[in-house]
Amino acid sequence: MPHGTDAAFERVIFWFRRDLRLSDNRGLAEATRQSRQVIPLFVFDTNILDDLDNTQDRRVTFIHESIRELQRMLQETGSDIVVLHGDPEDAVPHLADRVNADAVFTNRDYEPYAAARDAQVQRALADDGRAFVDFKDQVIFEKDEILTQSGEPYKVFSPYKRAWLQRFEENTEYGRSPAAEEVPDYAQLAPRRTLRGLSDAWDMDALGFVPTDLWLVPGESAARERLAGFLPRMAEYKTDRDFPSREGTSGLSVHLRFGTISIRAAVRAAMEDDSKGAQTWLSELIWREFYQMLLDRFPRVVSHSFKPEYDAIRWPGTDDHFQAWCEGRTGYPIVDAAMRHFNATGWMHNRLRMITAMFLTKDLLVDWRLGEAYFAGHLLDYDLASNNGGWQWSASTGADGAPYFRIFNPILQSKRFDPDGSYIREHVPELAGFEGDTLHWPHDADMFTQRDAGCVLGEDYPHPVVDHFEQKEKAIALFKAVEK
DNA sequence: AAATTTTTGAA
DNA sequence: TCAAAAATT
Numbered sequence: 001m002p003h004g005t006d007a008a009f010e011r012v013i014f015w016f017r018r019d020l021r022l023s024d025n026r027g028l029a030e031a032t033r034q035s036r037q038v039i040p041l042f043v044f045d046t047n048i049l050d051d052l053d054n055t056q057d058r059r060v061t062f063i064h065e066s067i068r069e070l071q072r073m074l075q076e077t078g079s080d081i082v083v084l085h086g087d088p089e090d091a092v093p094h095l096a097d098r099v100n101a102d103a104v105f106t107n108r109d110y111e112p113y114a115a116a117r118d119a120q121v122q123r124a125l126a127d128d129g130r131a132f133v134d135f136k137d138q139v140i141f142e143k144d145e146i147l148t149q150s151g152e153p154y155k156v157f158s159p160y161k162r163a164w165l166q167r168f169e170e171n172t173e174y175g176r177s178p179a180a181e182e183v184p185d186y187a188q189l190a191p192r193r194t195l196r197g198l199s200d201a202w203d204m205d206a207l208g209f210v211p212t213d214l215w216l217v218p219g220e221s222a223a224r225e226r227l228a229g230f231l232p233r234m235a236e237y238k239t240d241r242d243f244p245s246r247e248g249t250s251g252l253s254v255h256l257r258f259g260t261i262s263i264r265a266a267v268r269a270a271m272e273d274d275s276k277g278a279q280t281w282l283s284e285l286i287w288r289e290f291y292q293m294l295l296d297r298f299p300r301v302v303s304h305s306f307k308p309e310y311d312a313i314r315w316p317g318t319d320d321h322f323q324a325w326c327e328g329r330t331g332y333p334i335v336d337a338a339m340r341h342f343n344a345t346g347w348m349h350n351r352l353r354m355i356t357a358m359f360l361t362k363d364l365l366v367d368w369r370l371g372e373a374y375f376a377g378h379l380l381d382y383d384l385a386s387n388n389g390g391w392q393w394s395a396s397t398g399a400d401g402a403p404y405f406r407i408f409n410p411i412l413q414s415k416r417f418d419p420d421g422s423y424i425r426e427h428v429p430e431l432a433g434f435e436g437d438t439l440h441w442p443h444d445a446d447m448f449t450q451r452d453a454g455c456v457l458g459e460d461y462p463h464p465v466v467d468h469f470e471q472k473e474k475a476i477a478l479f480k481a482v483e484k
Numbered sequence: 485a486a487a488t489t490t491t492t493g494a495a
Numbered sequence: 496t497c498a499a500a501a502a503t504t
Contacts (some may be wrong), residue, residue, distance in 0.1 A: 242485095326499065354485065393485075405504040406486045413486095472487090 001397060009035040009131075011190075013096055015106040016042045016081075017114070019137055019259035020066040021074055021220040023183045025139040027318040031105040032188040039099055039190045039244065040074060040081040042067050043088045044207055045157035047117075052209075058346045062218045064202075068261055069219035085200040086205060088117055094168050095198065103130055103323050106212040107137035107259075110296040111384050138259065139289050140174050141443055143296040153297045154290070155399045159285045168267075176265045186418060193443070214380070216254060216346050223255035234270070236364040237277035244338075244349040245423040253381035254347075256288070263288075291389030294399055305397035306382045312482040313397075317366030317475075324465050325360050325375055328428075331464035333440060335359050336416035337427035346380035357394035363466055368395035396479065404479035414440040430460045457474065 012035035014028050020042075022028065031038045049060070054093065071081045077346050084091045096104055103411060104125060105204035131132065136142055146163050154160035168174050179402030204211050216222065230250040233240070240248025255261040270282035295301060305311045324330050328339035338352035348356070353375075360371045372391040376382050392398025396406075418424055421439040425432040442450075443457060443464055450456050457463060 351485095402485065403504090407504090408485095409487060473504095480504095 007034055007036045011035060011037045011039065011099065011100040011198075012040050013039045013082075013092070013093060013099070013104045015104055016040065016067075016070070016255065017106060017109055019107045020070060020260075021223070021260050021262065021320065022070065023220065023224075024262040024265055025107070025184070025259075027105050027107040027133075027135040030133075030135055032185040034105075035102070035188060037190050037194075037290070038105075038184070039095075039101065039195065040070070040079065041092070041095065042081060042083050043091050044083070044085045044202060045117075046086055047088075047113075049207065053377075056210045056212045058212045058214055059382070060207065061212045061214060062205070062252055062380060063252065063258060064204055064207070064211070065210075065214075065218035066220070066258060067202075068470075073220075073400070074189065075192060076393065077186040077189060078191055079186070080192040080195040082195055082198045083200065083202040085202055089124065092121050093130075095126065096125060096130050097128060101130060102357065103133055105133050105135070108134045109117050109138065109452075110143075110292055112295075112299045112302060118196045121358060138263065139292055140164075140263060141289060141293075142176045143293045146293065150163055153293060153351075155294075157287065157290055157400045160290050160293075161283060164286050164289065174264075179229055185430040202307045212440050213228045215347060216251065218260065220260045223252070223261035224265075225256060226251055227265065231269060233277075234281060235275035235276060238275075238280040239277070241280070242351045242417050244352055245420075245426075249350065253383075257381045257383050287389075288366075288386055291385040294389065295385040298399075301392065301398075302384070304379045304397045305395075306392055306401075307397055309482055310395075310397040310479070313478050313480070315361075315365055315367040317360075318365045321364040321465055322360070322366050322370055324462070325356070325364060325366070325371075329462045330359070330364075330466075331462045332359065332363075332410045332414075333428055333431055333442065334410055334418060337418075337424045341427045342378065348375075348379070353390060354394055355408055355410055355413050356401075357391055361395040362407045363410070363468055363471040365471065365475060365478070368392065368397065378405075405476055407475060409468060411441045411468070413484060428461070430455050 012031045014031040017028065026313070052060070067081065067083060074081050080296050082095065083415040084095065084137050092104060104121070109115070113230065118134065127213065141164060147168060147202065154163065216226070237248060240246045242248070252261060252266065255343040256263060256266065265274065266285055267282065270278045270285065298306065310311060325335070325339060328336040330336055335356055338348055338356050357368070357371055360366050361368050368391045372387060376385055379387065389398060396402050396404040413436065414424070424439055431439060431442060433455055438445050438449065442455070442461065445453070445457070455461055
């Protein structure tokens with residue numbers, strides 16, 4: 001379609017949220033197709049930022065850097081981005097009024113807060129006679145697109161996945177952008193001079209945050225490079241992904257979270273590779289959609305067990321044990337290594353997320369919501385749907401979660417997935433002198449061995465805070481007590 | 485996306 | 496007698 005000549009709108013704001021990229025961005029592509037002029041916008045949302053209790057939040061740095069890159073790319077085309085700092089419910093309609101936009105285009109966000117915010121923005125815009133148009137971009141399939149025969153949402157992953165794959169293969173268009181464009185039509189983007197003076201101050205200082213170090217490079221071009229770097233490793237994903245000391249995972253979770261890469265690009269990459277590893281990775285991407293669908297369809301999971309009968313459980317874990325877990329001093333080396341690495345970087349390997357979550361809920365008997373909140377506060381790739389889904393999986397309260405009797409033995413997990421102990425040695429250096437299986441469970445070592453390893457238990461490294469075999473029985477009893 | 489105990493079945 | 500399969504939690 002020729003641009004501009006038959007555009008439906010004169011001037012449209014495109015509002016970036018968790019889609020911080022120019023390429024393969026459905027809402028942005030539609031905005032440039034349907035409007036003579038497009039004004040790019042990002043809002044640093046004070047409703048979210050004011051709730052962060054750490055001025056060194058890594059996510060703010062990631063977003064800030066990614067917006068900077070967007071701005072550089074837009075400026076190279078002669079355009080720019082408007083950046084606001086405030087409450088979107090006021091800021092977006094206000095900007096629309098200021099530039100006299102006909103509409104605000106954006107990509108849908110399925111989190112309860114975002115959905116409520118967008119409904120409010122839509123109402124405010126409508127009062128002024130402006131449209132709010134949103135698009136599917138964050139997922140391949142939304143909640144109503146994959147349903148059982150009886151029209152119900154799936155509550156078990158495998159049949160959901162089967163239906164997802166079938167639907168995808170029926171129409172390969174799902175993997176593509178609706179408009180064939182992979183990048184926006186730059187001719188439609190508002191010229192830089194038009195956008196001058198519209199932004200708030202948005203350097204980190206003005207936002208009230210301090211830049212942090214990150215373990216990965218923010219932005220769209222870095223995301224593309226990371227995917228490219230993963231392609232040759234994808235075939236080995238199935239075998240390597242469970243070992244925290246190997247580079248076996250894609251490392252794309254942060255980019256998928258902030259949309260510096262599109263889910264379609266990821267799915268296309270998996271579909272174009274016929275290895276077992278690619279299928280396994282695709283399966284993980286489908287888990288992501290499964291959890292997004294569940295959150296959209298059952299928002300009560302934010303604060304309640306997906307399985308209502310397990311809401312009756314009163315988790316008896318103590319605050320002391322929770323603190324020991326948070327700080328990586330439980331006396332379980334693999335758990336402590338994972339938590340210390342996490343605290344230092346804001347990232348945790350998926351295998352370790354399962355081990356630490358299982359340990360908090362089934363060994364320390366602490367309510368999964370506390371663990372979920374701790375991860376929510378520190379994960380650079382934090383996503384409500386995936387984090388909640390993962391925690392409810394580990395706690396056995398979720399849709400298709402681990403059965404309550406399937407409790408990880410943290411020592412066996414450690415031996416299996418960190419066989420040479422290199423992960424533990426790196427992140428719990430005081431244990432590095434222990435050899436073989438003793439590293440995974442040092443507490444049976446005699447004093448000679450401890451001195452030899454340079455680590456006296458109870459002094460240099462804590463005694464275990466609980467006994468796994470005792471706690472596991474208590475965990476099973478908690479579930480049995482409330483079973484129907 | 486488990487761990488552990490019990491039973492089975494072939495040597 | 497032991498490893499694999501099945502049952503149990």
